[in-house]
Amino acid sequence: MAAVNQSDVLILGGGMMGAATAFFLRQRGVSVTLLERGLCGQQASGVNFGNVRRQGRFLPQLPLANRSRLLWSRLPELLGEDVEFLPTGHLRVAYRPEHLAMMEEYRDGSRNYGLELEIIGGNAARDRYPWLSQEVLGGSFSVEDGHANPRLVAPAFARAAKRDGARIVENCDVVAIECEATGFRLESAGGEVWRAPVLQVSAGAWGGRIAASFGEAVPIIARGPQMGVTEPVPYALHPVLGVTTKTVGEVVYLRQVTRGNIVFGGTGHGPADLDTRRAKVMPEITLQQFSQLRRMVPAIGALRIIRTWSGVEGYLRDDRPVMGPSGKVSGLFYAFGFCGHGFQLGPGVGEVMAELIATGSTTTPLAPFHIGRFA
């Protein structure tokens, strides 16, 4: 006889979005059960670069990013543990005048959203950061951005949610999702059944399959970030670094953790497989990253890398996530497919989705992310 488990909200997927939503729903006193196929935060949430970056985002996403940034500072207090968030600032460099012009244009636009950016010339940047290469023409600095440890955040949200009364069920492979008169019925491979009037799908790259099963197919593909890390060296690169360019092969991003290792990624993506749940690091991309790392910070040429990794991320055609209520099914909500830039948004997504689910509306504009844009 299968057990029946009832709650106000069911969350499918224990990545950062699902775990944070569970946490903020408990803050509002809503009963919530989160079902995770593996362990919380194992996929895109755990393998990403760890960028807590607002600059460079799609401008209408900044209200959400700003709300999230406020939460990042409060995480130790909210979660009761340190997730290694460091507001070190974020510097994007440009190698060509037209890219510097793009930066200036972005700065003018972001100001309307309350994000103040500082454009600095190449020499001024090198005065401040002597390790930058001569090729850097200038940069855009976002003083309140930074980085954190992605391996810690989603599990910490899940633990905090659990402490506050959420039910977190890991190693739970949901094999059937049905709409009933009273809401949703989910069944696991082990035959256990869960019911709730509200369901949030935050299943990352796998979210597309579930949305399609509700008649809301979206153009999503799975790809893997190409990450690597150097051996530890004395802590010197304080801001998170990136590049503004229109050429994918020139994109590299890096951050140094206080422990000393430099984490990096960029210059392209690798294939990811939804069925095996694995993504590949392409050796040729790793080697290409080396030349872009040396191009920005020549001293990195003296180091060795000790590890590479990837993971399964979901990318929508328009490079924006699917977030908000379903366009077709009442009580159904989505927060998935964050296109490789969801880490910074995570806490904000949790708070906004909890607000939306609990009150029926949110003060943060979500229209650009509605699933109906693909209908």
Next chain:
Amino acid sequence: MAAPRVIVVGAGPAGTRAAEVLVAAGLRPVVIDEAADNGGQIYRRQPAGFRRRAEELYGTEAGRARAVHGAFSALRGRIEHWPQSLAWQLRDGTLQVERGGRAHRLDFDRIILATGATDRLLPIPGWTVPGTFSLGAAQIALKAQACAIGRRVIFLGSGPLLYLVAAQYVKAGAQVAAVLDTAPAAARRAALPLMAVRPSLLIKGAALLWRLKRAGVPVHHGVAPLRIEGDSRVSGLVFRDAAGREQRLEGDAVGMGWHLRAESQLADLAGCTFAFDEVSRQWLPRIDADGRSSVDGVYLAGDGVRLAGADAAELGGKLAARAVLQDLGLPPPAGIDAEQLRRSLARMERFRQGLAVAFPWPGDIIAKLSDDTLVCRCEAITAGTLRRSATALEAPEMNRAKAFTRVGMGRCQGRFCGIAGAEILAAARGEPMQAAGRIRSAAPVKPLAVAIEVETP
């Protein structure tokens, strides 16, 4: 039709014999090895200009060393030998290699991984004090650098290598303070029936013990190591003897090791299936009797998969190469009796089981290590931190513990702390060691220079 491209990784006993069989069949394999010259760890060649005789370097194994070196020399000109080359990634029929600061991409039809093993270590308080070496490193110091790791050396561990290295140090004129074996004396008697399949090795072992005794080296069985002492240099080692008494030995160096740990990263990157080996208490790639892995085109031989020693490695190398030829549809090599090789390997496998009984891996000692003992040297992670990841953070296995604590995330990528870490994690959860799994390998197999030159296609 172009000749099939076959790569052999490793130029030790297994790789040498594999290449020999391939060459005899008319192939020209690429043989890749990290060392400057062939021989592997066990038959490591001395640097150019050193003139010691094989007997001085390899002792009772001089004859075998000469034979393996001779076989490799005879292959020169008929293989592509890539010394000082790091195979750092293997997947989908392509091997990535760093050689002389340049990146090379080698596509292959078949690959034989003869990647050998390193010392299996267990952490004890003070094991990072300078002057503490693995048994393998202590041996390399003798063979390749003609020096000892200290003036008065304490040897600690279990297994044949412990006695071999101690005897080699005595012979080289170093003072050996003591040999401390964590295995109880009774274990060896229990293992005799299994080990009797290779009487010549038993006799060699007895000879080693006799040599140590004649040199006046105290040998303690059934010890529990408590701590290595010293600040900038080892000053001594404290242990509890079999009778439960605490003893302190003076010494300026410690050589330690507990059998071997298979270097299986390339097999892991290739996607080979692994299974927990109860005998060696570690995860090993699964192979058939001849060395075929679960991945088509990937074969394994030697201590990187069987952990049965150098002469078993030679046989495994031959069998793997024979399997490659067979799978390529080439005629079987002359002079290789596969049935006989398999029978010999089976006998060596029984001996290996005997060794594991005689010199057991002291998992119980590791499980009881104090919380402040450093387990992961690269990232400075203690046993206490690891235990907390198992309990407070609910990490069920090593990869999760790694994500939370950085254990095994440093330069060595868990090669030296992974096994001990799994013991600690599993014990903290009240589960058997295999439940803690193994740290998944990630490229590069060893650190790779960011300055590596990439050939433009």
